[in-house]
Every structure is written in C-alpha cells, then in structure tokens.
Amino acid sequence: HTRVLTVANQKGGVGKTTTTVNVAAALAQAGLNVLVIDSDPQGNASTALGVDHHSGTPSIYEVFVDGAQIADVVQRSPQFDNLWCVPATLDLSGAEIELVNMVSRETRLRRALDAFLAAQATTEERRFDYVIIDCPPSLGLLTVNAFTAGNEVLIPIQCEYYALEGLSQLIKTVELIKQHLNPTLRLSTILLTMYDQRTNLARQVADEVREHFPTQTLETTIPRSVRVSEAPSYAQSVITYEPGSSGALAYREAAREINDRANGG
Amino acid sequence: HTRVLTVANQKGGVGKTTTTVNVAAALAQAGLNVLVIDSDPQGNASTALGVDHHSGTPSIYEVFVDGAQIADVVQRSPQFDNLWCVPATLDLSGAEIELVNMVSRETRLRRALDAFLAAQATTEERRFDYVIIDCPPSLGLLTVNAFTAGNEVLIPIQCEYYALEGLSQLIKTVELIKQHLNPTLRLSTILLTMYDQRTNLARQVADEVREHFPTQTLETTIPRSVRVSEAPSYAQSVITYEPGSSGALAYREAAREINDRANGG
Numbered sequence: 326h327t328r329v330l331t332v333a334n335q336k337g338g339v340g341k342t343t344t345t346v347n348v349a350a351a352l353a354q355a356g357l358n359v360l361v362i363d364s365d366p367q368g369n370a371s372t373a374l375g376v377d378h379h380s381g382t383p384s385i386y387e388v389f390v391d392g393a394q395i396a397d398v399v400q401r402s403p404q405f406d407n408l409w410c411v412p413a414t415l416d417l418s419g420a421e422i423e424l425v426n427m428v429s430r431e432t433r434l435r436r437a438l439d440a441f442l443a444a445q446a447t448t449e450e451r452r453f454d455y456v457i458i459d460c461p462p463s464l465g466l467l468t469v470n471a472f473t474a475g476n477e478v479l480i481p482i483q484c485e486y487y488a489l490e491g492l493s494q495l496i497k498t499v500e501l502i503k504q505h506l507n508p509t510l511r512l513s514t515i516l517l518t519m520y521d522q523r524t525n526l527a528r529q530v531a532d533e534v535r536e537h538f539p540t541q542t543l544e545t546t547i548p549r550s551v552r553v554s555e556a557p558s559y560a561q562s563v564i565t566y567e568p569g570s571s572g573a574l575a576y577r578e579a580a581r582e583i584n585d586r587a588n589g590g
Numbered sequence: 591h592t593r594v595l596t597v598a599n600q601k602g603g604v605g606k607t608t609t610t611v612n613v614a615a616a617l618a619q620a621g622l623n624v625l626v627i628d629s630d631p632q633g634n635a636s637t638a639l640g641v642d643h644h645s646g647t648p649s650i651y652e653v654f655v656d657g658a659q660i661a662d663v664v665q666r667s668p669q670f671d672n673l674w675c676v677p678a679t680l681d682l683s684g685a686e687i688e689l690v691n692m693v694s695r696e697t698r699l700r701r702a703l704d705a706f707l708a709a710q711a712t713t714e715e716r717r718f719d720y721v722i723i724d725c726p727p728s729l730g731l732l733t734v735n736a737f738t739a740g741n742e743v744l745i746p747i748q749c750e751y752y753a754l755e756g757l758s759q760l761i762k763t764v765e766l767i768k769q770h771l772n773p774t775l776r777l778s779t780i781l782l783t784m785y786d787q788r789t790n791l792a793r794q795v796a797d798e799v800r801e802h803f804p805t806q807t808l809e810t811t812i813p814r815s816v817r818v819s820e821a822p823s824y825a826q827s828v829i830t831y832e833p834g835s836s837g838a839l840a841y842r843e844a845a846r847e848i849n850d851r852a853n854g855g
C-alpha cells in the first residue's frame with residue numbers, strides 16, 4: 326500500500342520544501358521507491374531534486390489544467406534511481422484562478438494520482454512506497470487538491486512565534502477536507518523545524534506543540550543548520566550534499582521515525 | 591503626498607511582516623503618521639501591532655468583499671499614537687475565491703484607499719505620511735490588489751538560495767500590474783533580511799542581489815536576531831521591545847534610508 330503524505334502549512338518559510346525533499350531523499354537512500362509531487366509554482370522542490378522545470382516543461386500544471394497523465398510528466402531525480410519527481414513550473418502560478426470554474430476542481434490531482442498508482446501497481450518494481458506532495462504557502466485550490474489526494478498530512482512547524490498563529494486554521498481546513506472530500510485524510514505527523522536550542526522561544530514553541538499534539542509530533546526535531554540551506558544551490562538534498570551534517574542526520578532520523586510509525590510504530 | 595509601499599514576495603518566510611511592522615514602527619517613532627494595511631489572512635502584522643483581529647472584527651475583509659470604508663475598520667496601534675492598522679482576520683482566507691468573479695476585483699483596495707486618503711487630507715493632523723501594505727506569500731488577487739493600490743514596491747529578500755528563484759516572476763508581475771492596472775507602480779526598495787554574516791551563502795546572495803539591483807537595494811541589511819522573532823509574542827515591534835538590539839538598530843536605519851530616498855536621496 327502506497328503512503329501519500331501531503332506536506333502543508335500556509336505559514337511561509339517553515340520548511341515544507343526542505344522537509345519534502347530531505348525526507349524523500351532519506352527514504353530513497355533506504356531503498357524505498359519515492360515520488361515527490363511539487364505543487365508550488367515556485368518549483369523549489371524541483372530545483373532541490375535536480376529536475377528540469379523551466380517554463381513549458383511538462384509538469385503538474387498540465388495534470389491540473391489539461392488532465393495530462395502523471396506518467397507523461399514524471400521525471401527521475403538524478404540523486405537516486407528510486408526517487409522520482411513531478412515538477413512544478415511557473416505556469417502553475419495562474420492555475421488557481423483557472424481551476425476556480427473548472428469541473429471537479431478539488432479532485433483533479435487525486436484522480437490523476439489514483440490512475441497513476443493503479444497502473445504502477447501492475448509493474449512490481451515501480452510500485453511506489455511513498456508519494457510526498459509539497460504545497461505552496463496558502464490554503465487555496467492547489468493545497469486543497471493536495472489534501473484531497475493525500476492520506477496523511479505532515480505539518481512542518483518552525484519553532485517561532487508566528488508558527489502557532491495559523492495552526493488552528495490549518496487543522497480546521499484538514500477537518501473540512503476530511504468531511505467533504507477525503508474521509509481517509511488524517512493529520513499523522515508534525516515535524517519541528519529550524520530548532521535552535523539556544524533560544525527560549527524555540528523551546529517554548531516546541532513544548533507547546535508537543536503538549537497539544539503529543540502523538541503526532543515526532544521525537545526528532547530538525548536543528549537549524551547552514552548545510553541544509555546550502556544543499557539546494559547544488560541541486561541536492563542535504564542527505565547527499567553533506568551526509569554527516571546535523572541536518573542530514575536529523576532528516577534521516579525523521580524519515581526512519583515516519584516509516585516506523587506506519588509499520589504499527 | 592502620502593507614500594504607499596507594498597511589501598511583497600511570494601516566497602514564504604522572508605520577512606515581509608517583520609519588515610512591514612518594524613519599518614512602520616520606526617517611522618512612527620520618528621514622528622511620521624503611518625498606516626499599516628494587513629492583507630494576509632494569517633494576520634501576523636495585526637498581531638505584532640497589538641490590534642484586535644479575532645474572526646468577525648471589522649477588517650480588510652469587509653473592505654474587499656462588502657465595500658466597507660477604511661475609516662470604519664481602522665484601529666490605532668497601542669504602540670504609538672501615530673501608528674494605525676487595518677487588521678486582517680481569518681475571514682480573509684476565503685476572499686481570493688470570492689473576488690475572482692467580482693466586478694473591479696483588482697482595484698477594490700485602491701478605490702477604498704484613495705477615498706480614505708482623500709478624506710484624511712482635509713483634516714491636517716491625520717494626514718498619513720506612509721501607508722505600508724503587508725502581503726501574503728502568493729501573487730494572487732490579494733497581492734494584485736496591493737500592487738494596484740501602492741505606488742512603490744518593497745521586496746524583502748532573505749539571504750538564502752531559494753530567495754533568488756522567484757524574483758524574476760515577482761518583477762514580471764510588478765511590470766504587468768504597471769502596464770495594465772497601475773502606471774505609478776515602481777520597484778523602489780529591496781531589503782536584505784536575516785543576513786548571517788558567518789555564512790558564505792548569505793554573502794553570495796547579497797552580492798548577487800546588489801549586482802542586479804544596485805540602486806534599489808538598501809545599504810542597510812537586517813541581521814538575524816532572536817529579539818526580532820521574540821517581539822511579536824509580546825504584541826510589539828522590536829523597536830519598542832528591545833530598542834538597543836541589532837535588529838532594532840537595523841530597522842531604524844532602514845526606515846531612515848527609505849525616508850531619505852523620498853526626499854531626493
């Protein structure tokens with residue numbers, strides 16, 4: 326059974342893309358087949374995974390707006406043979422307005438992903454263990470599509486004050502999607518990111534999140550580490566860029582925890 | 591003449607709100623009349639300025655969707671007598687979809703602001719020197735309205751790799767708005783934020799931005815400083831929370847540079 330994780334948080338800059346890319350890379354390094362779907366018009370995940378996404382490249386845009394098949398737009402990441410990516414291009418930035426008046430505007434990604442995974446399931450070696458969907462910093466139709474397509478929600482939370490402000494709205498949106506569009510959706514994972522243990526603020530935010538979400542919040546926290554932010558400029562994840570760095574260790578640890586949880590952890 | 595600055599960048603977490611709040615507070619501390627318009631559904635600027643913005647509070651949502659007057663929703667910030675704020679509430683998160691099929695969907699904020707400033711101009715003591723509009727991390731209709739209402743664009747750029755990726759799209763959008771909706775709009779100011787001088791990455795990004803935008807990029811850069819991120823949890827700007835911190839000094843410096851530029855600097 327393929328796990329489909331939607332990485333979302335309307336607060337900007339909290340580590341959605343960094344988490345998507347590095348958890349995906351760590352799972353791929355461990356031998357699992359992973360597909361990343363980049364649904365952020367900025368295309369940061371596509372950049373970090375080293376896949377071509379200049380304007381006009383077949384991408385998630387064609388899947389949303391033209392009903393293209395995922396099989397026709399997916400690319401293999403140069404980082405691992407078992408790591409694939411559906412890129413996002415700038416064309417996607419107009420998609421939300423285009424989607425508003427389209428038929429089944431909230432379920433277009435789900436239908437495309439279901440068809441792709443069903444077809445893949447027949448060819449054993451390409452069956453995907455994980456699909457991870459990176460979202461833009463908003464709760465618009467691109468993120469709604471990602472919630473409808475996913476089975477689990479992974480929320481990265483930066484250990485900063487503003488991080489807590491938008492959380493209840495995010496949880497409400499997940500509940501709304503669960504009620505009306507996707508009954509299988511559940512908030513399974515919260516990951517604390519850019520944790521700087523020298524500051525009180527980080528500790529306070531982390532304590533508060535663990536108190537409110539004791540079972541969803543991973544034991545592993547991701548420390549602030551400059552290697553993490555350098556890696557994308559080399560079109561790499563930190564897992565391959567600097568395997569011994571604190572960021573790489575933490576993301577490998579987080580990936581292991583996520584994977585263990587599925588197996589009844 | 592009132593300067594209207596739109597603070598925008600679709601990349602999340604780059605310091606849009608922090609820049610809006612702290613530049614506004616520094617200008618107010620220097621005796622200028624400042625109005626902040628919060629057009630981000632997260633309402634982070636409203637929080638940092640200490641104004642009430644629970645759901646249902648009269649806010650920018652009513653201005654966008656019901657055609658309410660700004661005079662009816664504006665609140666004074668407890669931080670300075672000459673600092674005012676039009677708050678954003680969670681109601682705003684549905685506004686973008688509501689706006690799509692509305693008449694003059696791109697100019698609703700401009701018309702409301704023009705009417706407000708025209709009425710204020712007759713009562714001398716409340717004439718505003720600055721209006722600063724905080725945007726959400728996207729280039730949707732809320733940001734388009736802010737570009738149409740503004741005369742200048744201020745782009746905060748975090749000294750990180752992803753920061754450069756979305757820049758050309760942002761500049762193109764500003765050009766598009768200038769051509770079709772607001773001929774007075776110009777990219778006047780770029781501010782480098784969260785600059786950590788210990789890392790090569792920050793220096794490389796800063797050098798690249800200064801090379802491409804020599805005249806718009808402020809001399810002042812904002813260092814990463816934990817006091818800056820603590821201030822909003824006390825409903826304060828760093829200017830009042832910790833006046834002697836490196837963040838407060840830098841934001842006062844940036845505000846002075848912005849104000850000098852208008853006076854033929």
Ligand SMILES: Nc1ncnc2c1ncn2[C@@H]1O[C@H](COP(=O)(O)OP(=O)(O)OP(=O)(O)O)[C@@H](O)[C@H]1O
Nearest residue numbers: 337338339340341342343462549550553554602750
């Ligand atoms: N653990 C970390 N240590 C240091 N820097 C980090 C870490 N995690 C993320 N960053 C950096 O912080 C910035 C924000 O992270 P990222 O872009 O992944 O967030 P995001 O939530 O995807 O942003 P957006 O809302 O724009 O999509 C990036 O420049 C990234 O390189």
Ligand SMILES: Nc1ncnc2c1ncn2[C@@H]1O[C@H](COP(=O)(O)OP(=O)(O)OP(=O)(O)O)[C@@H](O)[C@H]1O
Nearest residue numbers: 337485602603604605606607608727813814815819
């Ligand atoms: N100079 C700084 N030093 C330390 N922390 C900072 C600094 N500037 C901003 N921050 C922190 O970084 C985070 C992102 O900043 P901010 O929320 O202002 O960005 P934004 O662009 O408005 O985000 P969004 O895209 O979600 O609207 C916040 O938690 C803020 O407190």
Ligand SMILES: [Mg+2]
Nearest residue numbers: 341342365369
């Ligand atoms: Mg991202």
Ligand SMILES: [Mg+2]
Nearest residue numbers: 606607630634
């Ligand atoms: Mg903001």
